[in-house]
Amino acid sequence: MAQLSDDCFALGDPLLSVEAAQALIAERVPPVTGEETVPLAAALGRVLARELRAGLPLPPFCNSAVDGYAFRHADLGEGLTALRLTGRVAAGQDAAPLPPGAAARIFTGAPMPPGADTVLMQEDAALRPEGVLVPPGLRRGANARPAGEDVQQGAVALPAGRRLRAPEIGLAAALGCGSLAVVQRIRVGVFSTGDELAAPGQPLGPAQTYDSNRFTLLALLAGLPVEAVDLGILPDRAAESAAALRAASASHDLLLTSGGVSAGEEDHIRSAIEQGGRLVFWRLAVKPGRPAALGVVGGTPVLGLPGNPVAAVVTFLHLARPLVLRLAGAAPEPLPRFSAEAGFEARKKPGRREYLRVRLRPSGLLPVAERIEREGAALLSSLAASDAFAELPEEVVAVRPGDAVRVLPFAALF
Numbered sequence: 001m002a003q004l005s006d007d008c009f010a011l012g013d014p015l016l017s018v019e020a021a022q023a024l025i026a027e028r029v030p031p032v033t034g035e036e037t038v039p040l041a042a043a044l045g046r047v048l049a050r051e052l053r054a055g056l057p058l059p060p061f062c063n064s065a066v067d068g069y070a071f072r073h074a075d076l077g078e079g080l081t082a083l084r085l086t087g088r089v090a091a092g093q094d095a096a097p098l099p100p101g102a103a104a105r106i107f108t109g110a111p112m113p114p115g116a117d118t119v120l121m122q123e124d125a126a127l128r129p130e131g132v133l134v135p136p137g138l139r140r141g142a143n144a145r146p147a148g149e150d151v152q153q154g155a156v157a158l159p160a161g162r163r164l165r166a167p168e169i170g171l172a173a174a175l176g177c178g179s180l181a182v183v184q185r186i187r188v189g190v191f192s193t194g195d196e197l198a199a200p201g202q203p204l205g206p207a208q209t210y211d212s213n214r215f216t217l218l219a220l221l222a223g224l225p226v227e228a229v230d231l232g233i234l235p236d237r238a239a240e241s242a243a244a245l246r247a248a249s250a251s252h253d254l255l256l257t258s259g260g261v262s263a264g265e266e267d268h269i270r271s272a273i274e275q276g277g278r279l280v281f282w283r284l285a286v287k288p289g290r291p292a293a294l295g296v297v298g299g300t301p302v303l304g305l306p307g308n309p310v311a312a313v314v315t316f317l318h319l320a321r322p323l324v325l326r327l328a329g330a331a332p333e334p335l336p337r338f339s340a341e342a343g344f345e346a347r348k349k350p351g352r353r354e355y356l357r358v359r360l361r362p363s364g365l366l367p368v369a370e371r372i373e374r375e376g377a378a379l380l381s382s383l384a385a386s387d388a389f390a391e392l393p394e395e396v397v398a399v400r401p402g403d404a405v406r407v408l409p410f411a412a413l414f
Contacts, residue, residue, distance in 0.1 A: 004029065004296045015283045017394070018318050018353060025322050029301065031329035032253050034184040040173055043164050046182035047225050047330045052158040054175050057148030062112045063091075066143045069125055069132050070116040071103040073140040084131040089113060103132050112144055119143035151175070161331040163225060183329040185227045186253035190217050193234040193241065193259040193269060194307070212380060213258035213312050217305070220316055220414065225328045231255075234269075241272035249276070249298035253327055256320055259307030269304040273297055285394065287354045288377035289315040301327075308377035314355050314389070317413060336412040337391065342403040344371035344390075350397050357386035358407065369407055386410065 016024075035049035064070060071083050083103035089095045091109035098104055098113040106112070106119060118140055126133040151157050157175060158168055164180070172180060197211040198204050211233060221228040231248055234241045234257065248255055257269050273279040273295035283290050288311035293304035303320055305312045317335060325333060340360060348354050358369040369390050375382045388407040392399060399405060 004299055004301055015285050017285050021284060021319060022322050025319075025326055026332065029323065029326045032184070032186050032327050035181050036184055037179050037181050039179050040169060040177060043172070043180045043182060044166070044169055045223075045225055046164050046180075046185075047328050048158055048160055048162045048164060048168075049181040049183045049329070051156050051160045052172060052175070052177070052180070054151045054153050054155050054157045056176065057153040058151040058157075058174055059145055059147060059149065062144060062146050064089075064106045064108055064110050064112060064119045064143060065145050066119060066121045067107050068119045068121045068143060069103040069134075070098065070106040070112055070119050070144075071134065072098065072100060072115055073118040073138070075101050076134060076136070076138070079136055081134045081136075082128065082130045082132070083134060087113065103134075117141055117144060159331070161329055163325075163330050163333070183225070185225060186324070186327050187229060187251065188221055188226045188254045188256060188324065189229045189231045189248045189252040190214055190221070191231045191234050191244070191248075191255065191257040193236070193257055195236045197233050199233065212309055213305075213307065216309060216313065216380075217256055217258065217316060217320075220313070220320075221324070223414070224321070224324050225330060226324055234272075236268060238268040238271045238275070241268050242275035245272055245297045245302060246276045249300035249302070252300060254323065255297070255300060255302045256305065256316075257302070258305045258312045269293060273302050273304070277302075284315065284318070285352045286314065286318065287348075287352055289318075289355075292319060294319070306377075309380045310357070310375075310377045310383060313383065317408075335408055337406045337408055339366055339404055340369040340388075340390070340407045341366045342390070342399050342401055342405045343368040344399065345401060346371070346392065346399045348392055348397060351394050353394050354392040355389040355408075356392065357382050358388050358390045359385070360387040360407070360409075366404070369405055 075083060083101060085105060086102040087096055087104040089104055089106045089110040091107055095111045095113035098115040104113050118138060120134050120138060121143060157171055162168060192211045192214040196208055198208045200210050218228050218230060234244055245255060270279055270293050273293060277295055277297040279293060279295035284292055288308060289306055291306050292315050295302045303323060305315045357372040357375050360367040361370055372382050372386055388409045391406045391408060
């Protein structure tokens with residue numbers, strides 16, 4: 001379990017930029033220790049605990065990159081060169097040594113015959129009774145893949161902290177790894193807060209709405225190297241909330257809550273954290289999502305996200321995601337961004353970063369980002385109707401149609 005000191009986040013800044021908040025996490029949150037060995041087939045999405053060094057070169061032997069004819073480059077003359085055919089090598093077969101002045105029929109992936117160093121593609125070859133005709137101009141080593149071309153033996157193929165995706169799994173398999181040492185999954189508990197919430201599938205009481213944030217956060221966590229735990233709904237009572245946070249802190253590495261972090265009389269998460277540990281109230285310089293609380297209860301970090309669904313998603317991406325990756329021992333992963341052309345007009349205050357929900361329309365070199373018509377922080381349907389967030393940095397005060405904007409694509413985030 002995570003064990004942080006109560007004052008590990010202590011600082012006096014009342015309003016933090018996104019970068020300052022993330023730097024604080026990187027500086028003061030240690031990764032959770034512990035590793036396990038899992039079969040390669042079960043390693044997808046896990047965090048590599050130790051660097052993986054290549055125990056053999058990749059490819060392990062020199063082989064042909066094409067179907068064609070292998071020969072010694074030194075046997076070529078000034079013009080067309082006729083080489084007699086002396087053998088045939090398919091993938092998975094041993095190759096006999098190639099005598100001078102000869103060529104061997106060879107197929108993609110087959111080992112180069114000893115003595116051969118170049119391959120002529122079959123599309124460029126002309127066959128005659130005397131053998132295969134090789135045209136001039138072919139460079140030495142053409143169409144031959146040397147041993148270790150991909151990864152040299154003993155080289156670091158994958159660094160520790162790498163999150164294992166399909167390419168990393170394939171590389172580990174190519175190096176002969178049947179299992180990998182990975183960091184143990186951290187446990188992240190997720191609460192919603194508020195008497196106004198009811199669990200989906202249950203009848204609604206007077207003045208209640210169905211809880212959506214908890215399921216949104218659990219879905220966001222599903223793409224990260226964690227064990228996400230649904231801890232239900234906390235009531236609007238500080239003492240009960242404090243007791244629930246203390247109890248959950250003993251068996252989780254991180255606790256996430258949504259709602260109850262503002263300064264209202266019915267916002268109890270801040271006081272609940274203070275009853276069991278220490279609170280640093282982060283007001284991020286970001287819209288939507290300014291109210292957020294980060295504290296420590298029983299050595300476990302507690303991150304309180306805003307109650308409005310869109311604000312909860314924005315702050316999850318900028319606070320919870322890097323905090324989870326840090327605790328899980330993963331290397332930092334910046335949020336994916338690419339350029340688009342603004343198809344809207346907007347104005348904002350300086351000194352605050354804003355995120356607008358947009359649809360992306362293909363157009364020329366850059367897609368056009370078109371603003372969603374209805375985009376209140378409580379409107380979940382606006383997220384479902386969007387393709388990305390358009391990011392307006394702190395120094396920007398106005399955006400006009402045709403301006404270049406950065407967007408965070410949902411397809412790469414969710």
